[in-house]
Amino acid sequence: MKKISFALFIFICSNCFSDENKINIIVENCRACHNVNINVKEIPYIYDLPKIKFIELMLSYKKQKDNNVMTRINRVLSEDDIRKIADLMYD
């Protein structure tokens, strides 16, 4: 089990995007569901959250054990990616 977790960790780390110029296009992909101009009741509208709340929320997915769609999408994003996404969206 430990071995598997370690392998997963290495995989995830090696797959983080981090590269700064990629953050814009990551955010653009997030917009497929979280569109700044469109507020649908089935998906949380994230643009009026305080920046820090957004970061906390995104980081909390990393701790979640369930396999919901945001937990899975989040897996590939590093903490650094998440902070950069937040900078782009809220600063």
Add this chain to the structure above:
Amino acid sequence: MIKDIHKRKFIFNLLTGITYISLSKLLFLKKVNAKNKPNVVILGSGIGGASCLKYLNKISDLINLIVIDKNKKIRTGPFSNLVIGDIMEEADITFFLNKKKYNNVKFIFDEAKYIDSNKKFIEFSDGNKINFDYLIISPGIGYKENIIDGYRINDKVSVPHCWDGDGDLNYFKKRLGVLENNSLIIISSPDYPYRCPPAPYERASLISNYFKKKKINVKVLILDSKDSFTKQQNFFKEWSFYYKNTIEWVSRKNGGKVVFFDRKSNLVKNDQGESFKADFINIIPDQKAAPIIFNSNLVSNNDDWCQINPITFQLINFKDIYVVGDSINAWDMPKSAFSANSQAKVLSLNLINRILEKDYIDPVFLNTCYSFSKDDRAFSISAWYRLNSSEDRIVSLGSSESQVRLNSTETIKEAKHAYGWYKTLVNDIFL
């Protein structure tokens, strides 16, 4: 107010951050005048084409933007199984492009017959031609003939496939509507690669759901040209719980590969010589790139799909032609609306960068594909993608599925997310 500030900043970031449009626009405007604005033509205004339109519209004062589609109304693939399953109406998944949003754009509703890649024009059946400087093609899919003996793709009366926006949805529903107790429905599921890999199984689920609600006993037999399929365990669990003894799946190696169809007696035969007679047969044909691609010789001899550069989506060997969506070989990316939309973002931003003489962005893609098993239950598969180290193919960073479990609130939540994603997508690109 806070919301507005965020909104404005965010839009600003997108316009400046990704493409540096504002500054480059000014430089570009100096170079061009109305006469030599480039003609950018988008052929196909389904998911991929409409997504490109949304982005290219941002520079519609710098280019002549022309959109061609044979259909005025776009009926989406996503959620079409919910229409078949009587959960939604056809009108709910049918859209007209909002011309007010695109008031700088010229629309032509006609079928393109031929693309001349050397002389750079598109020809229609009446002989009319449209010239292009840059052409984006997002024409969806075409179908392979002669895979199933006796089956003709155009025979939508005896066997409607209902796999594109071309009109057989209501007829398909009508055929279901007259089925009586103890009827047998056969779905022949195609071999890879094809548009929306989980959709045949979603269709089987929602047809079963429809009859269950009507309290009519119907069996759905899936004859599969494959030995496994995406989200298989999730489907199996849902079927065992909700559609026990209703849905039966036959893998290719167990006789699922259909090779013969007899229209008169409504039966199919598999490659092991067994016959199956049904009350309604839905053959989902094997697929390839759309006919316009082959008619215009845009693929090399033995290819079924367009080969593209994964950074620009430029068709290999054709400098000013770009292809996106289901007609391309996108390596690890499945053929889905989510993928087409994600690819279209990269294509459009890099085409804008090319026009404005800027550096290309390094692409990242996302796909999340939801499947319904009932009105309020769905599960998904998702993955991020980027380029491999030699930057010549799109590779998955690992796809992952919803956990296989029953009656969980997560499955109900995922159904809500699916509705939310769909509303967001169609609002963003069509409305």
